[in-house]
Amino acid sequence: MxxxxxxxxxxxxxxxxxxxxxxxxxxxxxxxxxxxxxxxxxxxxxxxxxxxxxxxxxxxxxxxxxxxxxxxxxxxxxASMSIRDINEIFEIRTALESLSNGLAAERITDEELESLQRLLVMIGGYVEEGNMDKIVETDIEFHDLLYRAARNSRLVGIISNLREQLTRFRTLSMSYPGRLETTLEEHREIVEAIAEGDVKRAKKAAEHHMEMSEKTLLKAVDANKKNEKTKRARKAAK
CATH class of the missing domain: 1.10.10.10 (Winged helix-like DNA-binding domain superfamily/Winged helix DNA-binding domain)
Known part of the structure; x- marks a missing residue:
């Protein structure tokens, strides 16, 4: 090696x-x-x-x-990550993110809500700047705060473990054309639902966010594979 x-x-x-x-x-x-x-x-x-x-x-x-x-x-x-692995992780994570958001809508404090709204503004600024490192860093902080607001440490531990398994794809997924802007809108929907204490809407917002995240990730993985294949073909042709 x-x-x-x-x-x-x-x-x-x-x-x-x-x-x-x-x-x-x-x-x-x-x-x-x-x-x-x-x-x-x-x-x-x-x-x-x-x-x-x-x-x-x-x-x-x-x-x-x-x-x-x-x-x-x-x-x-x-470890390699197959399409099936990604599907299975998102199936579980979607259910848990929905539960977490629903609990956050019931249990979040005013201070935590203000912090979520502030993070949204920060993410929006980084999106305009195209600062991917800061976008990823602040996105993690945003979700961590959401999990804490659920007031369920065991739930946080399980979700964090699942999220870790997909961390290697985070930048790849967020770099996919148009994903940053749609992610920001999905985050806003989540925060608005939680701010209103609307448990059902908060759960639906989480499920939609996970659905779009999975679709984008699969598209990004496929595009990356095609790009790598093209690079290898060009290298072999030289």
């Missing part, structure tokens, strides 16, 4: 296994470690400048999050 990772900084307040896990997770999200690629503990430990123990612990956590697959007698690999 060619060297792909940089040594981690050991001055973090986090436990080493968490720092290693974050580094590997980020590498998978950015495509540095690609789907189907085998992960060798010794190689990863050398590249990151740590012992094998925190690498092993990090890999176990990443398996629970769906980022890697550990196969007996065959090794550990970066």
């Amino acid at each position: 060619e060297k792909k990772l940089s040594p981690i900084k050991l001055d973090s307040y986090q436990p080493l296994r968490e720092v290693v896990c974050e580094s590997l997770r980020d590498a998978i999200r950015r495509g540095v470690l690609k789907p189907g690629e085998r992960l060798m503990e010794i190689q990863l430990a050398e590249e990151l400048g740590v012992s094998r123990t925190p690498v092993r612990e990090a890999i176990r956590k990443l398996e629970l999050e769906g980022y890697v697959i550990m196969m007996p007698r065959r090794g550990t690999y970066v």
Whole structure:
């Protein structure tokens, strides 16, 4: 395996296994470690400048999050995400997002509602600027706040785990033509419903948002595959 990772900084307040896990997770999200690629503990430990123990612990956590697959007698690999996997995740997440929004409509505080509205304005500004990094960062903050407003820690944990499994596709999906603008409108619909305390409308808004997110992601994945195929064909023709 060619060297792909940089040594981690050991001055973090986090436990080493968490720092290693974050580094590997980020590498998978950015495509540095690609789907189907085998992960060798010794190689990863050398590249990151740590012992094998925190690498092993990090890999176990990443398996629970769906980022890697550990196969007996065959090794550990970066998990691939099939269309069926995406469909299954969205089926579950849609139901849970609907529940979360409904609870938020009943339980959100005035301060949290103001924060949601402020985040909407920020996202709109970043969309106009075309600042994808800030859009992604603020979108995560927006949804995290929605989940907290539901006042159900177990629900938050389950949704967060499902969301993590699709994080590697977030930028790809949001970069799809027209998606940023429609996402902003979907978010506004969610906030308006919650502000009015309309549980039924809040649930429907969440379901619509998930439906559109899934459709866009599948289109983006398909377009990306075609682009990669075209690039390989052109490279082979040279």
